[in-house]
Amino acid sequence: MKKKKSNIKKTHRKNFKKSRNRTFNRKYYSKEDIFLSRMASILQLSKGETKHIFCQRARTTIRLNNLKGDNQKTYRVLTQTKGWELQKINGFKDTYFVNNKDKSEVSQTDEYRDGKFYIQDLASILSIYILDPQENEKILDICAAPGSKTNLISSMTNNKANIVANDIDTPRVGKLNNVLNQFGSKNVKVTNVNGNIFGGTYPNHFDRVLLDAPCSGEGRVYLVTPKPLRFWSIKKVNSMVNTQKELLESAFNTLKIGGTLIYSTCTLEPDENENVVSYLLNKYENVRLEEIEFVNSLDKLLTKNIKSGITKWSGNLYHPEVRKSVRIIPSPEMMGFYITKITKR
């Protein structure tokens, strides 16, 4: 009898050890692992290649600002007096990579404080070239703060368009007002409402609408900084989608027939990009997606990182038209971005 008891004890001890080892050997995935696996699957790259992409340092990009001075004079001051090495970016007016200065250096100058140039990622600039704003048009920037794209719209239209710049977030609207003042935007009416009201309140009203939507921000991730993924989670990705759909519907409804709408995000998530655009295409018959021909005229340095929209991912199928949108793979020249050009028939 005694012997049997001790055998039972032994078996218990063995099972305990086995289960403890199983617990200790279990692999825990870090947030970075989860992020990289997801990105590798979206970008169709190995995890190593994907990691390399998110560890590249962005080049400093500036655009000279005609609203606050003579661009030729600013160019001369920056290159000759200050010794900046400015590399012209073909296809973009007065836009340069600064080869020998980082962002913090260029921002600590009188010329920057006086609004003579703006520091802006090229992908963000590209979205406004695709919007192609014109003088005398009514233009809505539905999620505008802090205002880098609104200011570029003002600059490209020589302050002669009627712009409404809106944002839901009151402190960010304060920053938007500061940017518009510092960089000389005029003719801009700033509003502070939920962007989902424009479609119902001003149907068929604007010639052009920019919806630079709130998103999970994957295109901006730089894994070399401390805690680079503190704002990212799959929960966050999922939580953005309804707002994005609601804002896109509002943006489309407030667009005039024949008008142009840009939907852009700085994320690579198909759920927040192709999925949202497919929702609009499936719901409204008069939505048309346009080919973005402008990108074909750019230098190879840029086009090698510009891909078409994807029509399936992780078991989800998207509307076949979304292949006309562009996905920008993060590189030193441009952050990760997604742009769709929509017109209303």
Ligand SMILES: C[S@@+](CC[C@H](N)C(=O)[O-])C[C@H]1O[C@@H](n2cnc3c(N)ncnc32)[C@H](O)[C@@H]1O
């Ligand atoms: C990607 S940022 C816009 C960046 C801006 N376009 C620029 O280039 O400087 C997204 C903005 O959307 C705003 N936003 C989020 N939800 C919104 C809503 N429902 N209506 C209007 N704005 C919203 C956020 O406050 C944030 O400022």
